[in-house]
Amino acid sequence: MSAIYQTNSRGSTFISIMLFGFILFVMSAGFLLMTTSEYKLNHRSYDSVAAINLAEAGADYIIWRMNLPPGDSLRITSDTAIPLSPLQTADGKTMGEYEGRVNGIGEANIYIESTGYVPNKLAAVKSRAVKVQLARGICQPFNKGVFFGGEYVHINAKDGDNDDALTDSYNSGEGDHLYHAATARENGDIATYGNDTDAITIKHRPITINGKLSTGPDGGVDIHRPDDKKPIDIAGGIFHDQVPADSANPLPAVNVPAELTSLSPGVNDQWTDGDCHLKHDETDVIPSGSWKLGVINLDQKSVLNIQAPAKIYLTGFITEKKSIKDEKYALSSTQKSDINITGDPNQKVEFYLDGNVELTGKAAINDGGIPGRCLIYGTSECEEIKINGDANFYGAVYAPAAHIHPKGNGDDRFGAFVGRSIQIDGHGNYHYDEALRTVSSGSLQSYRVTCWQEK
Secondary structure, eight states: OOHHHHHHHOOOOOOOHHHHHHHHHHHHHOOOOOOOOHHHHHHHHHHHHHHHHHHHHHHHHOOOOHOOOOOOOTTSSEEEEEEEEEETTTOOEEEEEEEEEOOOOOOOSSEEEEEESSOTTTTTTTEEEEEEEEEEEEBBBTOOHHHHHEEEEEEOOOOOOOOOEEEEEEEETTTTTTOOGOOOBBBOOOOEEEOTTSSSESSSSSSSEEHHHOTTHHHHHHHHSSTTOEEETTTEHHHHHOSSSTTTSSOEEEOOEEEEHOOSSBBBBBBBTSSSETTTTEEEEEEEEEEEEEEEETTTTOEEEEEEEEEEOOOOOOOOOOOOOHHHOOOEEOOOOOOEEEETTTEEEEEESSSSSOOOOOOOEETSSOOOEEEEOOOOOOOOEEOOOTOOEEEEEEEEEEEEEEEEEEEEHHHHHHEEEEEEEEEEEEEEHHHHGOOTTTTEOOOOEEEEEEE
């Protein structure tokens, strides 16, 4: 009896062990299957994300190349296929490949298609595509205030002789179009995209900014020579809110209109060598129209009257192929010389410069006029703009590659200045014309995304 019982007991134990092992096997198999499925799902998800990231990188790369300044060898100026290219991480690991194409350059809408492949096109386990529609951006380059520097603004200036504010604002579109100190406004803003600790510096007192100071999110305002007895007044306060719409292209480059680049040098039968040089006491006229010259150089007491509407392209070259690097300035004006904007009072004169600018002494541009009638655009070849001494200026300057250096001597200047960097020296008064906020230019190289589709 005992032997039979022991035999049955051993059989039950064996069956229990087998049953437990089977259950454990089923659970382990299920867990392994679930883990394997989850791994495959995660891997597919990773491949999908990597592929769309590659496609987006390709689209961003094409847009970056389209926004490069004129003359850059990488700039895309026509319908182009981007060849298959690998993309690596910082440690050298290849994520995959992408290729793309842009169509419609020169038309109202441009289309980009970019495809990403993981691990590569030939053995792709996953591919994703991005389709982007772009439109040519219409920029309003003068809506930031009286001074805007892409990298920094350094203020080494003081208030004017009569303790007038360094900056303030008015609107030439109202009333008699003129500036009146009694009704001046507090929109004489100074701003920069700079993120350094000294993105804006103030080195002297007393100083009054009838406007606000603004830097990039990490930028600082550095005030030198602290002295409580010499006040500093920033009417609009200090902000850190300047972020470019396109970090790869914060200040869009200037494109010279094709109607100007295709011209031969000269104004009618004058200055066909490209050298518009007015000597002492000379007076001359540039009539309405589109013109291409090498340089405009005014000697003492000379007068150049430009009839609006007009577009003038200064290449920095004359017939002898002497570079502006030798001439130094594409636009220069000396003691008591004048550039007057005449013609239709509702039209403007636009300058496009491949070289530098210098105004000295009591030279004047558009003296007493409306700033919006005199617009100066500097290309990537325009690297310096100097306005010295008692030079009077009524206009607006946009030169994204230039260091702009106004140096006052108690004089007044009206309009707006936008450049790579700004340095304000001396003492004087700068009056922002609020009417410039709405001035737009299709000549600034910028594309905006109107539609972005992933698949």
